[in-house]
Amino acid sequence: MHRPAAAAVLVLSFVAAPVAAQSDPALLRRAERLLDQTILIDGHNDLPWEIRTNRDHPRDVAAYDLRQRTPGHTDLARLRAGHVGAQFWSIYIPGEIRDSGYARVQLEQFDIARRMVARYPEAFTLALTADDIVAAHRKGRIATLLGMEGGHAIENSLGALRSYYALGARYMTLTHNVTLDWADAAQDTLKHGGLTPFGREVVREMNRLGMLVDLSHVSPGVMSDALDVAEAPVIFSHSSAYAITPHKRNVPDSILARLPKNGGVVMVTFVSSFISDANRRADLAADSAVGAALRGITDSTERRRIAREVRAAHPVPPATIADVADHIEHVVKVAGIDHVGLGGDYDGTTDLPVGMEDVSKYPALFAELMRRGWSDANLKKLAGENLLRAFRQAERTAARLQREPTATIELRRSSRCTSGARRRCDSTQRRGGRRGPQRTCVRSWRVASGTARGL
Numbered sequence: 001m002h003r004p005a006a007a008a009v010l011v012l013s014f015v016a017a018p019v020a021a022q023s024d025p026a027l028l029r030r031a032e033r034l035l036d037q038t039i040l041i042d043g044h045n046d047l048p049w050e051i052r053t054n055r056d057h058p059r060d061v062a063a064y065d066l067r068q069r070t071p072g073h074t075d076l077a078r079l080r081a082g083h084v085g086a087q088f089w090s091i092y093i094p095g096e097i098r099d100s101g102y103a104r105v106q107l108e109q110f111d112i113a114r115r116m117v118a119r120y121p122e123a124f125t126l127a128l129t130a131d132d133i134v135a136a137h138r139k140g141r142i143a144t145l146l147g148m149e150g151g152h153a154i155e156n157s158l159g160a161l162r163s164y165y166a167l168g169a170r171y172m173t174l175t176h177n178v179t180l181d182w183a184d185a186a187q188d189t190l191k192h193g194g195l196t197p198f199g200r201e202v203v204r205e206m207n208r209l210g211m212l213v214d215l216s217h218v219s220p221g222v223m224s225d226a227l228d229v230a231e232a233p234v235i236f237s238h239s240s241a242y243a244i245t246p247h248k249r250n251v252p253d254s255i256l257a258r259l260p261k262n263g264g265v266v267m268v269t270f271v272s273s274f275i276s277d278a279n280r281r282a283d284l285a286a287d288s289a290v291g292a293a294l295r296g297i298t299d300s301t302e303r304r305r306i307a308r309e310v311r312a313a314h315p316v317p318p319a320t321i322a323d324v325a326d327h328i329e330h331v332v333k334v335a336g337i338d339h340v341g342l343g344g345d346y347d348g349t350t351d352l353p354v355g356m357e358d359v360s361k362y363p364a365l366f367a368e369l370m371r372r373g374w375s376d377a378n379l380k381k382l383a384g385e386n387l388l389r390a391f392r393q394a395e396r397t398a399a400r401l402q403r404e405p406t407a408t409i410e411l412r413r414s415s416r417c418t419s420g421a422r423r424r425c426d427s428t429q430r431r432g433g434r435r436g437p438q439r440t441c442v443r444s445w446r447v448a449s450g451t452a453r454g455l
C-alpha cells in the first residue's frame with residue numbers, strides 16, 4: 001500500500017516517451033508464451049483494502065464484482081490477461097487507526113480477503129504452501145496468498161502473530177509507515193535504530209511458523225537487524241532499488257548485497273515515485289507547493305480547489321516500463337538473478353508507470369526485458385521461481401525450528417522495569433498515549449515445554 005500525495009490524473013497528462021517493447025507485437029507474444037510456461041507470482045496487491053474502502057459499496061465483497069470490469073486495477077479478466085499465476089493479496093491495515101484496535105480491523109481484512117477468494121472458485125484457490133501454488137497453477141487457478149501489511153496488527157503479541165498465521169497469513173510486513181514499539185518504519189521517526197529485542201523475537205517466531213518476513217516499509221536498520229536474526233529467506237514484497245531512485249521505501253545496495261547469503265527476494269515494485277527520480281522530485285516539489293498554498297486556508301472545499309490548481313501547475317513526469325526494468329536489472333547486478341521478483345502494488349497506489357497501469361500489463365514488462373536480451377531461464381526466475389524457492393526454503397527452516405520449544409516472549413508495558421528485566425528493556429515512548437512516556441519491557445519466562453529462545 002502506498003498512499004501518494006501525487007494526483008495520478010496529472011501524471012497521465014504527460015505524453016509518454018515511446019518504449020520499444022510496447023510497440024513490438026512479436027516480443028509481446030513471446031512474453032505471453034513464456035508466462036504460459038511458468039508461474040508469475042506477484043508479491044503485493046491491495047485489492048482487499050480497495051474493496052473495504054470502495055466509495056459506493058464499502059466492504060461489500062459481492063458488489064465489487066471481479067467478473068466485471070472494476071474501477072480499480074484488478075479483476076479476473078485483467079488478471080488472466082496479465083498471466084498472473086499467484087498473487088499475495090495484501091491485507092493491509094493502517095498504522096494510524098485511532099478509534100478501534102488493530103486486531104479487529106486486521107480480522108475484518110482477513111474476512112474480506114477470504115470471502116473474496118471463496119467467491120470465485122473458478123479463478124482462485126487459497127494457497128498456504130509453495131506446493132499449493134504449484135497445484136493451483138496446474139489446475140488453471142490463480143493461487144491466492146495472504147500477506148499482512150504492518151506488524152502493528154499483532155499488538156505486541158506473539159500469540160496474535162501465531163493466530164494470524166493460522167488464519168492464512170504467509171508474510172507480514174514488519175511495519176507500514178508508522179514506527180512500532182519494536183521496529184522503525186522507513187518513513188517515520190527512527191526510535192530504536194532497528195529492531196528491539198522483542199522485534200528480533202518477532203522475526204524468530206515468524207521463521208519458526210514459516211511466515212515470510214517482509215522488509216518493505218522498514219528502515220535500513222530494521223532490514224539489517226532482521227537479516228542478522230533471520231534463519232529463513234526474507235522478502236521485500238514491494239520495494240525497488242535505492243541506488244537508482246533514492247526513495248526511503250527502496251532497498252539500499254548494502255542490504256541487496258546481503259541477500260545471496262540469506263536467500264531472500266526483492267519483489268520490485270512499480271510505484272512511479274519509487275522508480276523514477278524525476279517523478280519523485282517533481283512529486284515532492286508539487287507537495288511543498290501545495291503545502292505553501294494551503295497555509296492559513298481552513299475551508300475544506302477551498303483547500304481541495306487550491307490543491308487541484310497548484311498540482312495542475314506542477315505536473316509530474318510519468319515513470320515508464322523502462323524504469324521498472326532498470327530497477328530489476330540493478331537488483332540483479334547487486335543481489336544476483338536468484339534474488340529478484342515482482343510486487344506491483346496494484347490497487348495500493350494511483351501512481352503507476354505508463355504501460356503498467358493495471359494487472360493485465362505484466363507481459364509488457366517481460367517484453368521489455370526480452371528486448372534487453374534476458375534469457376527465458378532468467379525471466380522465469382524473476383516471474384516466480386525465485387519466490388517459490390525462497391518460500392520452500394522458509395518452510396524447511398520452519399520445520400526444523402518447530403522441533404524447538406514455542407517462544408513465550410511477550411511485550412509488556414509498565415511504568416518501570418524491574419531490575420532483572422532492565423538489561424533487556426526496550427526503551428520506547430508511546431506517541432499519543434494518554435499516560436505519556438513509558439518503558440517497554442521484554443520478559444521471558446520458563447514454561448513446561450522449555451525456555452524461550454535468547455532475547
Ligand SMILES: [Zn+2]
Pocket residue numbers: 001002149217238348
Ligand atoms: Zn505498502
